[in-house]
Amino acid sequence: MSVSRLWRGFSSRLPINQTLLSYRRTWRQPQRCIISYSKTDGEILTVKQMRKKMVEFTGAQKQWSLDGKNADRSALSSLLAQDQTGLEPRKISDSYDEICIPLSDPVQRDKYMNMYNSIRIGRILEDIDMFGVWLCYRHSKPAKAIEVSPLVIVTGLVDRIDMSTIDIIPDKDLRLTGHVTWVGKTSIEVTINLEQMIDSSYSKILEAKIVNVARDPLNKRPAFINPLVAESEEESEELIAGNARKVARQERSKASLLKTAPVTEEREIIHKMFVESLPVGASSFSHRIKPDNATWMDETKLKNVIICFPQERNLFNKIFGGFLMRQALELAFASATLHSHGRIRIAAIDNILFQKPVEVGSFLFFLSEIAYTEGCYMEIRVHSEVVDPRTGEHDTTNVFHFTIVTENPVPLVWPKTYGESMLYLDGRRRFLEYKRINQVTDTSTVSLTF
Template identity: 40%
Template structure:
């Protein structure tokens, strides 16, 4: 009788302890972590041991431009050779051969979720260490001119890491090697840098992540970036499972929720889906500005009506939006491709971020630091050989902050046709706390850009 009582008491104490731990973590905003057998692996080990073997079991879709590890040329050759031998993935750029090899996997692609076993959030959890402390060459890939971390490089890492996390989650009992799934990035829902967050390029960085929500073919990956056991950045990437040829959607494993934490993250993912739908319905591309916004831009118009085409805005701290536009152009070479022979999304994100940062710094005349990155929507893949046009504009300013919108268009140089592929929103803050110049639109298009950017800024401000 006493033994039963003690066993019951032990179970109650265990549940209470778990409940208290969950409450403390939720209140503190600490990242969720699961036990990892053998501890986190290092970036070099990602290529040289455990994760490389895991990727061989999956698809091996990681683009080498995603991780810049030691001895770049030799390591790239080694990894490509091993992945090619074990998964049938190509080391050379041959789209026709790629299509032939991947088309064979269509027969093992599941048609319904009922064919797949349910998976848990724990199944997908992974940790990776970027060993900057011990690797000087790796430091050189990540350090910026201010002795901090290049955020663009971090975006590349997170993009690759999110794909790996999804492949850990996806499981098809019919498959052998390789996997019939193609996993692509659909959206960076948000990426928040903690207030005062500074990443030291001479200290190790820990990436953690897990699939926190799934739909029929979509997965939301929650990731954190830590240094010195402190969370510096948190992000949510929305990934999509596609068929072997990346031409249509594929069903993914349904999720089994094990505990209250699982349900909390899953419900948050459901809420994010509804928010994105509501935001799309209220888009300025579908609906006119609301009453408050109409009044705001009318007041701005009345102020700007006195300006002539050649005059400068009144006040020393104001600039026209037309003078706050910056451009970049890049030819997309095969070495920037992913395993689906499309340009690696992390590469595009890095280019866009660095243009956005340069634009904000040039516009404000002072060093800027990123605070929010949100709603990076991947509308269509970027083909190898495309000409990538990046156009940034200072969309909104308030106090010491600016929101930069970067538009990515791909051009088929044979036809000259351009198509929108991505839109990026980056919020930056003046590091010295100075008030940034106010941006003033001068056209209806400019006013719509201003309102769109303002909506993103206010949404990010409310989420703090």
């Protein structure tokens, strides 16, 4: 069934502002993953076993090379398709898989635990990132005669992750399930669910949409990926929804405050905040006073620097994208905790774009700041910058956005400069989207369990 034909027929019925997922408590939004599968082929692997198989399937180095050289994969270039039409179409079910995060194993559990005897979501993000790549390799798996995949699959974008309010039981295994839900020419979207058995049935804890990119064996240029075909009306709708999410990402990029000016309502908000921070009877704009129950935005900043050691490399000797997500999330966690002075919960992760690979030996600088608050909620932005220690060259690798919630209302954040005002408006836009998706109407009181 032609996805492009279906897309032309149904796209008018898919509003762009409904293309992000919602799964707060009841998971009611119409754009959720509508296909349900179960694993039928072989055992359910653990995360560790999955990585071992992926190393074998990609021909990646098992140990860090002391001479700094990567495994020679140049001969695999002859296996690449010159056009997508030369690749065998795949079904959604071809990529489906399940893996286990073995929290019941005390040895494995240690690295997932935090100081509150609950689970470090940052560690889960690492597993989700790796599992997403695994699903892409399942989708693109070559003929049996080819033992090593010619493709390099890298994470391009984490579209959105929303958390439910279900507590993770720290000593019971977690299950990751997922499959491919959309394919372009060289990019591929996967949907991943994190679940745990509660009262004899699996409950969904989060759902993630990740867009990965296929590259050639030397990771220098894009490579074509197998097209995706639908076998049922439900699968056709899933592929159409994937196209809608692609359009929504393009529209969000066009509307970025880096490209377009704030709308009238937003300009009025910033002007009102500016006036409210002036002394009573002020005759100039040079002196500012912080309003009651507010914190200057620049006072919420936290910084961290990471030296990128070989231990954190991916299959192709770049720094693992999941590691970057974990470091950013844990810095945001610290920022939120210090601002709220209480226990916090990650509510959503929004639109993480991987702009540049990070080399082993680089220095990573992370800067977090609270961009927006409303009631019990905080929007936290983390900027990640890689520095080459030999040249001193700086490049942005990622900008992370986290929605974090606590039980009691938190102090407001107040911008001083025009740049901070734009961060404030961007945070406000993201939170309005979060409220719409998750049907949040009251932000002043939130009941959380830990």
